[in-house]
Amino acid sequence: SKSNTPAQAPPVVHYHLNNLTTSRTPIDNQETVLILTPLVKFYQEYWDNLLKLNYPHELISLGYIIPKTKEGNAAYAALQAQVTKTQSGPKNKRFASVTILRQDTESPLQSQSEAERHKMENQKVRRAAMAKARNSLLFTTMGPMTSWVLWMDADIVETPPTLIQDLAAYDVPIIAPNVFQRFYNTDTKSQDIRPYDYNNWIDSPTAKEMGAKMGKDDILLEGYAEMATYRSLMAKMYDASADPTAKVQLDGVGGATLLVKAEVHRDGAMFPAFPFYHLIETEGFAKMAARLNWKSYGLPNYLVYHDNE
Amino acid sequence: SKSNTPAQAPPVVHYHLNNLTTSRTPIDNQETVLILTPLVKFYQEYWDNLLKLNYPHELISLGYIIPKTKEGNAAYAALQAQVTKTQSGPKNKRFASVTILRQDTESPLQSQSEAERHKMENQKVRRAAMAKARNSLLFTTMGPMTSWVLWMDADIVETPPTLIQDLAAYDVPIIAPNVFQRFYNTDTKSQDIRPYDYNNWIDSPTAKEMGAKMGKDDILLEGYAEMATYRSLMAKMYDASADPTAKVQLDGVGGATLLVKAEVHRDGAMFPAFPFYHLIETEGFAKMAARLNWKSYGLPNYLVYHDNE
Numbered sequence: 001s002k003s004n005t006p007a008q009a010p011p012v013v014h015y016h017l018n019n020l021t022t023s024r025t026p027i028d029n030q031e032t033v034l035i036l037t038p039l040v041k042f043y044q045e046y047w048d049n050l051l052k053l054n055y056p057h058e059l060i061s062l063g064y065i066i067p068k069t070k071e072g073n074a075a076y077a078a079l080q081a082q083v084t085k086t087q088s089g090p091k092n093k094r095f096a097s098v099t100i101l102r103q104d105t106e107s108p109l110q111s112q113s114e115a116e117r118h119k120m121e122n123q124k125v126r127r128a129a130m131a132k133a134r135n136s137l138l139f140t141t142m143g144p145m146t147s148w149v150l151w152m153d154a155d156i157v158e159t160p161p162t163l164i165q166d167l168a169a170y171d172v173p174i175i176a177p178n179v180f181q182r183f184y185n186t187d188t189k190s191q192d193i194r195p196y197d198y199n200n201w202i203d204s205p206t207a208k209e210m211g212a213k214m215g216k217d218d219i220l221l222e223g224y225a226e227m228a229t230y231r232s233l234m235a236k237m238y239d240a241s242a243d244p245t246a247k248v249q250l251d252g253v254g255g256a257t258l259l260v261k262a263e264v265h266r267d268g269a270m271f272p273a274f275p276f277y278h279l280i281e282t283e284g285f286a287k288m289a290a291r292l293n294w295k296s297y298g299l300p301n302y303l304v305y306h307d308n309e
Numbered sequence: 310s311k312s313n314t315p316a317q318a319p320p321v322v323h324y325h326l327n328n329l330t331t332s333r334t335p336i337d338n339q340e341t342v343l344i345l346t347p348l349v350k351f352y353q354e355y356w357d358n359l360l361k362l363n364y365p366h367e368l369i370s371l372g373y374i375i376p377k378t379k380e381g382n383a384a385y386a387a388l389q390a391q392v393t394k395t396q397s398g399p400k401n402k403r404f405a406s407v408t409i410l411r412q413d414t415e416s417p418l419q420s421q422s423e424a425e426r427h428k429m430e431n432q433k434v435r436r437a438a439m440a441k442a443r444n445s446l447l448f449t450t451m452g453p454m455t456s457w458v459l460w461m462d463a464d465i466v467e468t469p470p471t472l473i474q475d476l477a478a479y480d481v482p483i484i485a486p487n488v489f490q491r492f493y494n495t496d497t498k499s500q501d502i503r504p505y506d507y508n509n510w511i512d513s514p515t516a517k518e519m520g521a522k523m524g525k526d527d528i529l530l531e532g533y534a535e536m537a538t539y540r541s542l543m544a545k546m547y548d549a550s551a552d553p554t555a556k557v558q559l560d561g562v563g564g565a566t567l568l569v570k571a572e573v574h575r576d577g578a579m580f581p582a583f584p585f586y587h588l589i590e591t592e593g594f595a596k597m598a599a600r601l602n603w604k605s606y607g608l609p610n611y612l613v614y615h616d617n618e
């Protein structure tokens with residue numbers, strides 16, 4: 001249904017949060033996963049990849065938040081078409097539920113080219129808006145039965161089909177694979193891969209000092225030469241010849257692909273839209289989770305792929 | 310149903326957050342209210358008072374979180390009995406839905422006498438636990454149709470039946486009535502009232518200085534002689550002869566009775582379980598909301614009553 005009428009709720013529902021598990025063996029325990037995607041542009045490859053995830057789809061719910069812009073309207077239409085097709089297709093491919101929210105605030109930046117959105121002076125407003133979108137989506141869709149939240153950006157076009165099982169097997173509060181990008185290498189004249197997401201990092205003394213000297217509303221950003229933080233970037237740690245299951249502890253995380261135990265969010269860990277220890281959005285989330293005693297980890301040698309414009 | 314099986318969800322639900330209103334005239338606009346109560350002891354007067362609220366019950370959903378302790382089990386049984394009675398009673402008294410969560414963590418303090426729970430050295434752990442309970446409840450029960458969240462403690466035993474309409478009429482992001490307590494005054498030998506909740510306050514230069522000199526994990530508390538903050542307490546501003554509709558802007562709020570526009574929470578404002586600007590739980594919530602540009606207000610001359618042990 002498309003209307004805003006509330007679903008008919010049963011008069012009383014009792015939930016025992018301590019019966020909810022988040023385990024190494026989520027399928028055996030029938031653990032539900034909520035996949036959340038803030039969406040401004042629809043990629044068919046993203047949807048096709050989602051369909052290939054071999055975690056039981058009946059345990060997966062999907063949630064989207066889409067801005068009320070021309071671009072958002074197009075993404076909405078494209079998403080709707082695919083959702084309708086999937087949800088009326090083979091039963092074993094259907095997801096448990098799909099919730100689509102239209103954002104009530106305007107996108108602060110109209111142009112969304114990779115160059116424009118990565119400009120340093122645009123980052124604070126842009127990431128504050130992204131933080132609010134993520135929070136709206138999270139607060140509105142997480143239910144009493146959610147065991148895991150998988151954050152997955154709309155431009156993540158390729159992951160192993162066992163993504164959920166692989167990440168859950170580590171049984172840690174927060175875990176991020178390494179986000180890479182495929183590209184055509186003009187030097188070697190062949191298809192190649194390169195790091196994409198610089199938000200997964202281990203903190204450095206330099207970054208801490210920079211933070212200590214900043215104004216309270218200033219933020220630290222990663223991946224900008226004019227603000228060298230000397231943090232250890234997971235993007236740089238990839239080693240094809242090393243143990244593919246290697247795990248490192250992180251202080252900052254990205255949200256492009258991120259598995260979070262629902263109890264981390266339930267404790268209050270969200271995406272700060274304001275500078276929190278000079279961090280914002282997903283990086284601020286890792287810090288807030290740390291303040292709540294939940295640790296973040298990353299898998300340097302486990303790759304997922306971001307679209308290449 | 311008592312089981313943890315997920316409710317059968319429709320395949321796709323679309324929600325337009327910008328069609329959701331939070332207005333001065335919430336009944337005309339059919340705005341839904343989610344009343345959230347962390348509960349460790351059940352008071353019949355609380356439930357009777359809830360039933361007397363004359364906001365249309367079909368627009369009200371209730372949410373509870375109850376610890377897994379002996380005391381919590383007793384509260385759970387008492388609540389269940391009343392819920393069953395109400396939800397099978399006259400249609401116009403029934404609430405839209407009731408969600409009861411059992412907490413997955415232990416209460417850090419077993420004794421819950423007023424004297425014990427108000428001891429200064431117990432406050433930080435106790436309020437951190439309360440913050441997590443509030444967040445679990447909020448993140449788990451707020452849905453796409455929620456317009457308002459009314460926080461109401463289980464020991465609030467008396468409010469005007471027009472509470473929701475009265476508070477909503479101010480059309481502000483966050484609003485708190487003044488929480489008083491009835492008692493027998495042995496001096497005047499008659500029933501009297503006195504302030505109860507000291508968490509609704511306007512900040513002071515002294516408190517700010519104290520905060521600036523504290524360690525990063527220390528917290529400011531209100532209502533303790535050994536930590537005089539010189540904040541202006543709403544509890545002290547009550548004036549029976551003054552304008553009953555008077556409104557003041559606040560920097561800290563209590564959660565005993567508090568009306569919040571759902572969009573404030575959706576932006577990410579939650580109850581920090583860690584020191585946030587040296588504030589925690591509901592007081593930290595007001596500060597976090599302020600960081601998200603949402604203002605808090607209080608009504609010094611609009612009273613609700615806390616139980617008197």
Ligand SMILES: Nc1nc2c(ncn2[C@@H]2O[C@H](COP(=O)(O)OP(=O)(O)O)[C@@H](O)[C@H]2O)c(=O)[nH]1
Nearest residue numbers: 038039040041065066067107117133153154155
């Ligand atoms: N709801 C919403 N989603 C957005 C907005 N801007 C970007 N997104 C989505 O948020 C995710 C991250 O944004 P993106 O521009 O890819 O970030 P980057 O790859 O880190 O530069 C993607 O899934 C986008 O489709 C917005 O204003 N509102």
Ligand SMILES: Nc1nc2c(ncn2[C@@H]2O[C@H](COP(=O)(O)OP(=O)(O)O)[C@@H](O)[C@H]2O)c(=O)[nH]1
Nearest residue numbers: 347348349350374375376416426442462463464
């Ligand atoms: N879920 C949960 N609720 C609690 C716990 N401790 C207190 N409460 C409830 O939280 C609210 C505030 O607690 P209360 O002890 O009345 O606080 P005070 O009046 O500020 O001292 C009341 O509704 C209590 O029933 C707890 O450990 N877990």
Ligand SMILES: [Mn+2]
Nearest residue numbers: 153155256306
């Ligand atoms: Mn992207």
Ligand SMILES: [Mn+2]
Nearest residue numbers: 462464565615
């Ligand atoms: Mn109380």
